[in-house]
Amino acid sequence: MKRLLYFALFILILVSTTMTPQTLNLLPVPEKITLGEGNFVLTHSFDISIKGNPDKRIYPYATRVLRRLSGRTGLFFPQDFLTEKSIEDTADCIISVEQPGKVLLNEDESYSLQVFSNKILLKSKTDLGAMRGMETLLQLLQNDDSAYFLPVVSIDDKPRFPWRGLMIDACRHFMPVEVIKRNLDAMAAVKLNVFHWHLSEDQGFRVECKTFPKLHQLGSDGMFYTHAQIKEILAYAEDRGIRVIPEFDIPGHSTSWFVGYPELASAPGPYTIERRWGVFDPTFNPTIEETYKFFDAFFKEMCELFPDEYMHIGGDENNGKQWNQNEKIQAFMKENGIKSNHDLQTLFNKRISAILTKYGKKMIGWDEILQPELPKNIVIQSWRGTEALAKAAQQGYMGILSNGYYIDLIQPTDYHYLNDPVPADSKLSDDEKKFVLGGEATMWAEFVVPENVDSRIWPRTAAIAERFWSPQNVRDVDDMYRRLDRVNFQLEELGITNTKNQEMMLRRLTNNGDCTALNILVDVIEPVKIYTRHNYGVKYYSYSPYTRVVDAAVPDAPEARKFRKLVDEFLNGKKELKNKITAQLTLWRNNHEKLAKTINLSPIIKEIEPLSLNLKLLSEAGLETLSLLDKKQKPKEDWIKATDKLLLEAKKSYGQTELMIVSAVEKLVNEVKK
Amino acid sequence: MKRLLYFALFILILVSTTMTPQTLNLLPVPEKITLGEGNFVLTHSFDISIKGNPDKRIYPYATRVLRRLSGRTGLFFPQDFLTEKSIEDTADCIISVEQPGKVLLNEDESYSLQVFSNKILLKSKTDLGAMRGMETLLQLLQNDDSAYFLPVVSIDDKPRFPWRGLMIDACRHFMPVEVIKRNLDAMAAVKLNVFHWHLSEDQGFRVECKTFPKLHQLGSDGMFYTHAQIKEILAYAEDRGIRVIPEFDIPGHSTSWFVGYPELASAPGPYTIERRWGVFDPTFNPTIEETYKFFDAFFKEMCELFPDEYMHIGGDENNGKQWNQNEKIQAFMKENGIKSNHDLQTLFNKRISAILTKYGKKMIGWDEILQPELPKNIVIQSWRGTEALAKAAQQGYMGILSNGYYIDLIQPTDYHYLNDPVPADSKLSDDEKKFVLGGEATMWAEFVVPENVDSRIWPRTAAIAERFWSPQNVRDVDDMYRRLDRVNFQLEELGITNTKNQEMMLRRLTNNGDCTALNILVDVIEPVKIYTRHNYGVKYYSYSPYTRVVDAAVPDAPEARKFRKLVDEFLNGKKELKNKITAQLTLWRNNHEKLAKTINLSPIIKEIEPLSLNLKLLSEAGLETLSLLDKKQKPKEDWIKATDKLLLEAKKSYGQTELMIVSAVEKLVNEVKK
Incomplete structure (x- = not known):
């Protein structure tokens, strides 16, 4: 009963x-x-x-x-x-x-x-x-x-789009077999069906190549997938109904290839594996036949190894510098009436496309490969956006969207979630829309290592997966977040480490001390966004430590998000939320003293001490604001000045992390200033 | 300054x-x-x-x-x-x-x-x-x-013993490549140098066999190591200076072999992979030449695959039933004057030994293989104990100790730590002592799966590693525990999951609810010891769930251990510890109400509710005892009766777990009864 x-x-x-x-x-x-x-x-x-x-x-x-x-x-x-x-x-x-x-x-x-x-x-x-x-x-x-x-x-x-992908960059930082496997399991759990495997970069060539063994022997620091491991992963993916698209990024992004084969580059060597982040000069020489002989043999091996119909050739961010500086290449262009580097890359792509066709594959590449002379069976992966994609569709080219799904940029889940490969206001005809096959989340790996990569992929990629699978009108952000919490928890059962490894990283950061105070802070901070992490005087290399607070902090910090929502609802009239807000601010205010003790035991976290202090001061200001609102008092001029100064200071990042509740406190303050 | x-x-x-x-x-x-x-x-x-x-x-x-x-x-x-x-x-x-x-x-x-x-x-x-x-x-x-x-x-x-090993049973539950790799890293961190890999059992044959492919195809449920994976692990171990000893357990423990090759068994088939735990009848037929032809080809392949000088043939727990019931075998024994199953197994071992010698290997096996006719280069792995080992040494046989290092039996760290392959009171001469090469911790896998196996191996095996490496007189248990906490924390950096996976398992057990109360209970309970987990009416199979509280609880529950020590010191005169004991008992007393709420949200943990109640009642009794001691009052008869009854009840296990602070409370009670 x-x-x-x-x-x-x-x-x-x-x-x-x-x-x-x-x-x-x-x-x-x-x-x-x-x-x-x-x-x-x-x-x-x-x-x-x-x-x-x-x-x-x-x-x-x-x-x-x-x-x-x-x-x-x-x-x-x-x-x-x-x-x-x-x-x-x-x-x-x-x-x-x-x-x-x-x-x-x-x-x-x-x-x-x-x-x-x-x-x-x-x-x-x-x-x-x-x-x-x-x-x-x-x-x-x-x-x-x-x-x-x-x-x-x-x-x-049934799915809305047939191509629902996740790209993992296994080059900038190598991702061992078990990282790939657990992410394949998680992909299947949210109905993703394409694993795009980024396998070559300036910073590493990650596949055993039997035809040209110096590729992996000299281009990987010993961190590459053997054929056996690749077959293991291919079988693992197939067993979960997931396609695997390998990417070999050419003609740029190719420093690591030239360590073993400098004669294929557009400038003389020798080359060493790139350790920095950025866009670099080394580029294949598209004007010599050796290049195409090499790729013919190379793709013969790789087309046999990877079973999918598609082979990704990258094609992005060739800066053209080596081409400009090579007299022979310039002469070749003159001779053949090639007017720009763009046209030269078109020639390269056509030759590569012919090789892939010969080995039974279709080509996929980034926006840059879209050129009118290429066959209509290629797929464009757009980092530029839905408009570029629509344009391709109108020309009869298939495409997938990645712009808006760059999960390395630490943007909030709802931003990715509401980004649509075919937005409701798309001007494409129904027939044209069919050329948009779906999209892919892209996990570029400058700032992720096996230990924290899951925390950048999940749970946000689950929301992206819903965008690719569910009807267009499924767009309720609150309901998405509610379900996302649940899915995030369930993904642990498949080995996803975002929750448990954050706990572990905090333990390490506190030297196995009490993590409570650090945890409270980390729940409201995020790494700085987009590419700004490079802008704070810390020079990162591939071998730098990725174990600091910024690496343990996660995108879309859940407690900060909940607090911002709380404040919005409160300001929209839900006065009963005041107690909840007060409790939260009080917790944060009192946290600094506790955290200061931890910081004294652990030099590695000292860099975020100002954030903790700012959280305390912000919380005090917030509490004072609530009290003023309660008493229907206007704040004094001095208080306003001091608070504005504080808000400005609190927006600063420290240790490349930033407080994510400043905007909410600012809203409260603005309310009392009215 | x-x-x-x-x-x-x-x-x-x-x-x-x-x-x-x-x-x-x-x-x-x-x-x-x-x-x-x-x-x-x-x-x-x-x-x-x-x-x-x-x-x-x-x-x-x-x-x-x-x-x-x-x-x-x-x-x-x-x-x-x-x-x-x-x-x-x-x-x-x-x-x-x-x-x-x-x-x-x-x-x-x-x-x-x-x-x-x-x-x-x-x-x-x-x-x-x-x-x-x-x-x-x-x-x-x-x-x-x-x-x-x-x-x-x-x-x-430098090390005291040259053979310092960890055995992992990858058969009863399969242990994927990454489980082995992270444990090899952890072994290296505490200077262990032998990984003993238990690769065949009644419940599974875990190696790809090219000569007899039905072994892995029919004997593994698809869970086996490919040659490529084995080579990967061998290289990984070698890169860390760790030997790998494969074990193929014969002639008993071999049901999984007979699924594909029933003609080699001592009773007609068909056979299916064993799903139960225990000792089973299927045994190789040592009286037919086909058996030795098979093993010749089998070991040829495996001796090439595994580079170490030693090949482990198990040899344990052959119950002899199939031999007794097979008329032809009985006739063979009569014909050849073989008087016992033990002698028949000796014949088998001699034949196998000859095969191994042919392929350049020395034999290692459990106690049972020690028979006078075998060559002196074999190694005896003793599950029987130091005396058996000493006996072997006196006969000139090398041996390693595993008795006392069975880490599947959930015994406390100090028990293993103080167990010595050559105890201080050993009667062996110095020359004989040299025959004792060291020892191995053995991780049998009835009750461990990849998710919790690390929690049974670590940190206890680190203490065993010290026994094998450090001078005999390093035996300070308190100091060992102090250092063990530190090492346990550091092992996380190598991927060891005992700490983080326990947190994860508790999250799952509470259905992602608040784990605080469950955690407090789990910190003072342990799975039941030795082989008693089979005795509580729960029938376990290889495919049963190993995700319950008993599987999340760990051996040598640290909080319980600390409390027992606290009480001992208090009773030995450190009266100032009273406040600490009081605080701890108060926490436990108040925990039950909180945990009861969690239990209401999660049927899977209901089975441990009586333990939580008993912890509360014990804590109340403990607090009352302290109060009586304080007031130097004798307890009333009724109280003594009720408390004795409670102590009896609190010693019971629930969900195959038991409270580990009962003895401490009992000591307090006995003190007040004096």
């Missing part, structure tokens, strides 16, 4: 406040949800069967789903490993698949999921759809005080 | 209380330390050079050391990657190595480390010694409020 009552209460809560029935805790939100009444209760006898004609990768996938359910609930299920023989009609959960899916662009990923009070039915055309549906099933799991259950629900779902 | 003062104070503290100069924070304690005056201060210009004739693996090792120092301190060192060219005399730290080390038994691992106020000199015969010395150097790092430094010190060090 207690349970029944609780249920009734639960349903009430569900409908009234904490959960919107249209989204539950699902992220990405499915295309169509119909919530029924009652629940499917998970018991010790829960089991799964798989029918139809799936690819056999579905059995380990479903086994992992079973383990995840068991792990969360502590229920001892009777089933060990799902196999071709797991086809009993009596199973609690029956998965039916029509045909094996192909892990290729445009494969069917739709599914329908019906949860009844005594049965779960998951149907899909391909096993890729079934995988997407199983992740939805896992997100449906809820509990009360005595049981685990899924709500009775009927879901019909 | 402030700094100088602080230094003076620091030295005082160092000498007087927190640090014993003989051990500093070093673990294992070196053979000889002489502490000087002053410090070597680490600055932004710190660099390392390497001289002499080392193996080239030392360059990446030293580079990692540089990164670890940089990561801890946030200092931006100018050096990128150490190479053969890093030989400047001006470097702050100069490493000199006479010759490349061989990663084999009995290689020289000695080193001397001299820290001056302006220079660090590390000298060793082999690069293995230099690696051990670099780990000592890292452990010397300290800091005050403004700088990082190493104390001026002179260290001469």
